[in-house]
Amino acid sequence: MELLKEKILKDGKAVGDNIVKVDSFLNHQIDIELLQNIGKEFYERFRNDDINKILTIEASGIAIAAITALYFKVPVVFAKKTQSLNLDKDTYTSKVYSYTKEKHYDIKVSKKYLKKEDNILIIDDFLARGQAALGLCNLVEQSKGNVKGIGIVVEKGFQDGRELLLEKGFKLESLAIVRKIYEGKIIF
C-alpha cells in the first residue's frame, strides 16, 4: 500500500535495527484519514472471505479494527490483556510470549463473543515474531470458529512471524512489509 509506505518513510522512525516507530500516526497519535485508507485496503483484500467479525487485541489494534469494521459492516471484538471488571469469568484464554518484555502474558476473550459459526478477520498494527497473532488465532480455534484472514498494517519482514502463520495455513495480508532497517533507514 503505497500511501502507507510513504507515510512510514515521512513520519515513521527507525530505532536501532529492529524498531519501526509509528506513534505519530498509528499507535499513540492516530491519523484517522490514513486509517480510513487502511480500512478500505483491508476490505479490498478480504472482501470475498465472508468475514462476519473482526478480532484484535488491546490497545494498538483497536482503532485500526474499528475503522476497518466500517467497511465490512461487522462488529469488533478486542482481546484483553488485563483482568477487568467488565470481563466475564468464562473466557477463552491464550498465553502470548513477548520477546520485548521477555515474559508471557494472558489474552482473554469472553466466550460469548466468539462462536463456532464465526468467520474472523484478525487485525493488528504490527507483525514481528507472530506471537500475538498466533495467540488470537488460538482463541478462535478454541471457540471452533474460523480464522479467515490476518490483516497487518506493518510487518517486520526480517522476523519470522509470516513463516509461522503461513505454516499454519492462514491467509496473511500485510499492508507494508519492512525488509530491513539499515543505517537508520527503513527499507521496504
Next chain:
Amino acid sequence: MELLKEKILKDGKAVGDNIVKVDSFLNHQIDIELLQNIGKEFYERFRNDDINKILTIEASGIAIAAITALYFKVPVVFAKKTQSLNLDKDTYTSKVYSYTKEKHYDIKVSKKYLKKEDNILIIDDFLARGQAALGLCNLVEQSKGNVKGIGIVVEKGFQDGRELLLEKGFKLESLAIVRKIYEGKIIF
C-alpha cells in the same frame, strides 16, 4: 440519546447496584453502527467548540474516539496506562486513582502530541467518580492546551464525577445518564 438508552436497556446488564455492563456492544465486543451514531451525536454537541484533537485513554475509549474523530476530521491521541517501547521518555504523566482496583496508576502521553494551541475533546466510555477524566484534563493542562469538552457515553449519575468536572468549569456531555440501579434494573 434515545437509541443508546434503548440499547443499554436491551443488551446492557446491571450487576449489583453499581456496575452497568455494556461489554456486548461497547467495551469488549463493539457495535460499530451504534458507535457511528454515538460519534455523530458527539459531533452535534461539540461541533462549535473548534475541536482539533480528541484525547482518550486505553483501552475502552479508543474505538469510540476513533469513530467520533471521523465526524470531526481530527486526529486521536490515546493516553497509555503502561510503559511501552513505543512511548517516548518525554511524557506528560498524571496519577489516576482507581476506586475499583483501590490503587493509583499512571497515565502518559508523549509531549509531542499535546500542544498549547490544541483544543481538545476528551472522550471516554464511562464516567463514574471522574478520576480518569480529571487525569486526562490534567495532561492537557500540563501541555497548556485547552480542554474544550468532555464527551462520555455512559455516566453513572449516582456518583460524583459530574460534580467534580463541572466544579472545574469543564463542558460535559453524557449520552446516557444512569440515575440508579434498582433491583437489577437500570433507570435513566
